[in-house]
Amino acid sequence: GLIFNLSWNNQEILRSPTADPVVTLTFSLMVIVLAHFAGIANKGFGGYLKGYVKPFALMLPVNIIEELANFLTLGLRIFGNIFAGELLLKLVAGVAFSHGALTIIPGFLLELLWQGFSVFIGSIQAYVFVTLTTVYISRKVSE
Template sequence: MHEAPIVQIGNLKFDLALILTVIVSGIIVFALAKLATRNLSVENPGKLQNFMEWVVEFVQGLISSTMDYKKGAPFLSLGLTLIMFIFVSNMLGLPLVIPFKYTDPAAANFFGLPLTTVLDGLNSGKEYVEVGWWKSPTADAASAMGLALIVFVLVHFLGIVKNPKHYFGHYFKPFFFFFPINLIEQFSKLLTHGMRLFGNIFAGEVLISVLLKMSTLWFGAGAIASILGLIVWQGFSIFVGVIQAFVFTILAMVYISQSLETDEDH
């Protein structure tokens, strides 16, 4: 795997590849939504409008499967944003890798800010350091956990504001001494929600890197095996990317429904 292009400002470290691809994912999602709704037509809808309508209906179905749609309707925009942003983010790292090889510490900078990972590698005696400037944002634990944290904060905010009696009461069910277990359960949801997404997408990109390195082995046979492996794995990775976007979104809706649940809903 390539090193990340990290710069440090004060005590904070910033992954430039992650920042770049998050911005690109956001732009793509915004552009798709804008183009799909630019020329709305009932009689002659375009292909993009039909696709967006299908996505909306799909997310409405996800919400309806987890809670009463009257309660879940306000979260339609959230569901659409999550599933589209995560899907696009999952796909970004598949078609190409943009590695740069650095051998000179003086060249390892970004607008005057030194790339700390490169300098650390070169100072440790490495002849060169390869930096990857392109990846799936969801293949980074910080990004995946950030998305999970947004859902986590929203879920608990809704529980405290909209449904305080049930929210605080469920920590002590079925018995009051279950409080520590119920508390741990909440944080385990946060961890598994983000790490499931990160683990699947990161593993896919690791395998792509391995397949690319195979092209240098066994003369021509390595290149052939690498190409065939990439074709098969790219197709499977698209499937995994779709599934992970679906799983993350439906779990978000499940957690929201649990925060809005009342004793009368049982």
């Protein structure tokens, strides 16, 4: 996430790129494509496709659904967390300016506290994304 959001006439000009599902799902798609490419490069095309029907052929639909679920959860996890953090920052800013000078200072302190927490959550999400990326790739290249 970004520390500052820039808006003009209720239109966001500058916001976190990962608060957009298109960006996070594109990252997720790149990871899934990279994992498939690594699996094919390691096992060959035929050996890679055989992995989808092990231990028996009825596992093919389950494995295809798993691939779709991996793609969606990897991208939407980051989007949801960053978007929710930005939404809460907007709500806190709205409260800060709701009653003039009486709420500006507590709202500003709450905004700083939440921004620090948002950076912490963003760091955890980056770690989870990288960890899941390595897990997905390792599952494709190992037996």
